[in-house]
Amino acid sequence: MVGTIAFALLCFILMKFVFPRMEKTFQARVEAIEGGIQRAEAAQAEANQLLEQYRAQLAEARTDAARIRDDARADAEGIRQDVLAKAREESDRIIAAGKEQLAAERATIVRELRTEVGTLAVDLAGKIVGESLADEARRKGTVERFLTDLESTGAR
Structure with a gap:
């Protein structure tokens, strides 16, 4: 009985x-563990939210970078086209100026050659004919006829 009382x-x-x-x-x-789990779940949810924000910002940054790159390419192409157009204009201007200068020099050379050829032709004609062609009217007529004949021979 003492054992039972002691046990009781x-x-x-x-x-x-x-x-x-x-x-x-x-x-x-239990409360501490459950609170820790709740805090961990809250921290996990916050981390997931931050991760999604980061991914959204990263996607936006990539989109902006692609847009900037495309804009830069478009600008570069525009600049390239402008430079090519200016180069063509400058080339055309230089060619036109060269042609004008060439035509002017040709005209000058033709005029000088006509004068020289005229003088030489009159001298030569005078030697062939045996008379002096010093008279201005005769000289002009002879030179003109000679040049006309020369041009018609060259045209054939």
Whole structure:
């Protein structure tokens, strides 16, 4: 009987003092663990949200970079076309100026040659004919006829 009383007393003390404290400690640990899990889940959700924001910003940055790159290519192509157009204009201007200069020099040379050929022709004709062609009217007529004959011979 003493064993039963001792056992009952031990059970009473355990139920009155030890088990409630163990229950409180157990409950505190459960709450701490559940709170930790909730905090971890909240931190995970926040991390996922930040990751999505980062991915969205990264996608936006890539889109902006692609747009900037495309704009730069378009600008470069426009500049290239402008430079080519200016180069063509400058080339055409230089060619036109060269042609004008060539035509002017040709006209000058033709005029000088006509004068020289005229003088030589009059001198030569005078030697062939045996008379002086010093008279201006005769000289002009002879030179003109000679040049006309020369041009018609060259045209054939």
